[in-house]
Amino acid sequence: MDTVTDPTRHRILTGDRPTGRLHLGHYFGTLQNRVRLQGIGVELYVVIADYQVLTDRDVADDLTGHVEELVLDYLAAGVDPARATIFTHSAVPALNQLLLPFLSLVSVAELGRNPTVKDEIAHSRQSAVSGLMFTYPVHQAADILFCKANLVPVGQDQLPHLELTRTIARRFNDRYGAGVFPEPEALLSKAPLLLGTDGTKMSKSRGNAITLAAGADETARLIKRAKTDTDRHISYDPAGRPEVSSLLLLAALCLDRTPSQVADGIGAAGSAALKKVVTEAVNEYLAPIRARRAEYARDRAHLRTVLREGNERARAVADTTLAEVRAAMNSHY
Numbered sequence: 001m002d003t004v005t006d007p008t009r010h011r012i013l014t015g016d017r018p019t020g021r022l023h024l025g026h027y028f029g030t031l032q033n034r035v036r037l038q039g040i041g042v043e044l045y046v047v048i049a050d051y052q053v054l055t056d057r058d059v060a061d062d063l064t065g066h067v068e069e070l071v072l073d074y075l076a077a078g079v080d081p082a083r084a085t086i087f088t089h090s091a092v093p094a095l096n097q098l099l100l101p102f103l104s105l106v107s108v109a110e111l112g113r114n115p116t117v118k119d120e121i122a123h124s125r126q127s128a129v130s131g132l133m134f135t136y137p138v139h140q141a142a143d144i145l146f147c148k149a150n151l152v153p154v155g156q157d158q159l160p161h162l163e164l165t166r167t168i169a170r171r172f173n174d175r176y177g178a179g180v181f182p183e184p185e186a187l188l189s190k191a192p193l194l195l196g197t198d199g200t201k202m203s204k205s206r207g208n209a210i211t212l213a214a215g216a217d218e219t220a221r222l223i224k225r226a227k228t229d230t231d232r233h234i235s236y237d238p239a240g241r242p243e244v245s246s247l248l249l250l251a252a253l254c255l256d257r258t259p260s261q262v263a264d265g266i267g268a269a270g271s272a273a274l275k276k277v278v279t280e281a282v283n284e285y286l287a288p289i290r291a292r293r294a295e296y297a298r299d300r301a302h303l304r305t306v307l308r309e310g311n312e313r314a315r316a317v318a319d320t321t322l323a324e325v326r327a328a329m330n331s332h333y
C-alpha cells in the first residue's frame with residue numbers, strides 16, 4: 001500500500017476541517033493510515049483546519065465544540081498525543097505567514113483550474129466565491145510544508161492540492177535555494193472516495209455521513225436509507241454500480257475481506273441483505289472506537305491540554321521554518 005520502509009525518513013501532515021464529527025470516509029480514507037504509520041514510528045502532525053471552515057460559509061458555527069469533537073475522534077481512533085502533534089491553524093501564526101510567499105508562486109489561472117475547488121464551489125452555501133475558497137489549497141501547502149512533511153495520507157479529493165503543494169515546494173526551492181522544502185507525496189488508501197448514503201462523496205457538510213460517534217441504531221437507520229439499485233444480484237462493480245460497490249467496500253474494510261468476497265456471500269439476496277451485512281460489520285468494527293470515544297468525552301479538560309501542547313509544539317516548528325524561509329528570501333533583518 002505504501003513504501004514506508006524506514007519510518008525515520010518520513011513525516012506526515014494531514015488534517016480535517018472542524019465542520020462536524022469525523023465519519024467512515026475519513027476513517028478509511030485517511031485516519032486509519034495515520035494511526036498505522038504512527039504505530040511504526042512515523043512522526044505525525046494533524047492540523048485542525050479552523051481557518052478553512054470559512055471557505056464555504058460565512059461564519060464558523062460552534063467552532064470550539066467542533067474542534068473538541070475532532071480531538072475526540074482522533075484519540076478514539078488511536079492518534080497518540082504523546083507522539084503526534086495535534087494543532088489548530090489559528091494558533092500557529094508562522095505557519096499562516098508562509099501563505100504570502102507561497103501565493104506569489106502560483107498563478108490565478110492555476111488556482112482557477114483546481115477541480116476539487118470547483119466541486120466545492122458548486123456545493124458551497126455562499127452565493128459568491130471568497131478569496132479564501134480560491135486560495136485555500138495554497139494555505140494547505142503551508143500546512144504541509146511548515147513541518148516539512150513528505151507523506152500526506154488523504155482522500156482522492158486532495159490530489160490536486162497535493163500536486164499544487166509539490167509545485168510550490170519546487171518553485172520555492174528553484175527561486176530561493178535548493179532543499180528548503182521536500183516535495184511531499186500523497187498516500188491513498190483502499191477507500192480514496194467512500195460514498196455517503198445519497199451516493200455522493202461522504203462528507204461532513206452534505207448530511208450523508210455515518211460518523212464514528214453515531215450509535216449502533218442510528219448507524220442501522222442511516223445504512224437502511226442508503227441509495228442502492230434494483231438489481232437483486234449483488235456484485236462489485238465500482239464503475240457500473242457505484243452505490244452498491246461503496247457499501248461492499250465498506251463492509252470489506254470492516255471485515256478484512258475483499259469487496260467481491262462480501263458480494264459472493266450475499267449473492268442474489270438483494271439490497272436489504274447487503275445493508276444488513278454492512279450494518280453489522282460497521283457496528284462491530286466501530287464498537288471499540290466508540291467505547292474509547294465515550295471514555296475520552298468524560299474529560300474535556302484533557303482535550304484542551306492535548307491541543308495546548310500540540311499548538312506549542314507546532315509553533316516551535318513553524319518558527320524555525322519561517323526563519324529559514326526569511327533567510328532564503330533575504331528578509332532576515
Ligand code: ATP
Pocket residue numbers: 015016017018019025026028029030153154155156157158191192193194195201202203204205206
Ligand atoms: P467538509 O464537507 O466539511 O469539507 P469533509 O467530510 O469533506 O468535510 P474534510 O475535513 O474536508 O472532510 O477532509 C479531511 C480528510 O478526509 C481529507 O484528506 C479528505 O480527502 C478525507 N476524506 C473526506 N471525505 C472522504 C471520503 N468520503 N472518502 C475518503 N476520504 C475522505
Ligand code: MG
Pocket residue numbers: none
Ligand atoms: Mg472537504
